[in-house]
Amino acid sequence: MTITSLVAKQLTGVEIKDATKGIVEAVFSRFNVIDHDGDVTMPDALTDGAKVIISAFNHGSWDGQLPVGKGTIRVDEDVAVLDGQFFMDTQHGRD
Numbered sequence: 001m002t003i004t005s006l007v008a009k010q011l012t013g014v015e016i017k018d019a020t021k022g023i024v025e026a027v028f029s030r031f032n033v034i035d036h037d038g039d040v041t042m043p044d045a046l047t048d049g050a051k052v053i054i055s056a057f058n059h060g061s062w063d064g065q066l067p068v069g070k071g072t073i074r075v076d077e078d079v080a081v082l083d084g085q086f087f088m089d090t091q092h093g094r095d
Contacts, residue, residue, distance in 0.1 A: 013025075013026065013027035013079075013081075014026040014027070020088070021085065021088065022069065022085050022086030022087070022088040022093060022094075023084070023085050024082070024084045024085070024086070025081060025082070025083055025084070026081065026082045026084065027079045027080070027081050028080055028081070028082050029041045029046065029079065029080040030078060030079050031043045031045075031078050031079065031080070032078070041080075043075070043077075043078075046073055046075055046080045047073065047075070048073065048074060048075040049072060049073065049074075050072065050073045051070070051071075051072055052070070052071050052072070052073060052082070053067035053069070053070055053071075054067055054068050054069035054070060054071060054082075054084055054086065055067060055068070056068050056092060057095075065092070066090075066092065067087075068086055068087060068090070068092045068093045068095075069084050069085055069086035069087055069093055070084065070085060070087075071083055071084030071085065072084075
């Protein structure tokens with residue numbers, strides 16, 4: 001295993017699959033890369049196929065805001081990907 005140092009994690013690979021249905025695909029984690037806080041996500045940290053909610057903007061769901069969507073985590077060799085769908089029947093999901 002190799003850990004890349006001094007490399008910042010970046011949110012790249014976001015693709016809107018269907019804007020009217022709120023379907024997205026987003027790479028949200030790169031494995032074995034040190035982020036700005038000095039944290040590293042290991043490949044076994046996430047479960048392939050796990051069901052998740054999409055938090056409100058800026059992790060607002062932690063502060064009581066309702067989730068804005070749902071999705072499934074897909075773990076590939078060096079990244080974790082969200083296959084998600086926003087709740088388009090709500091204002092926050094559409095936003």
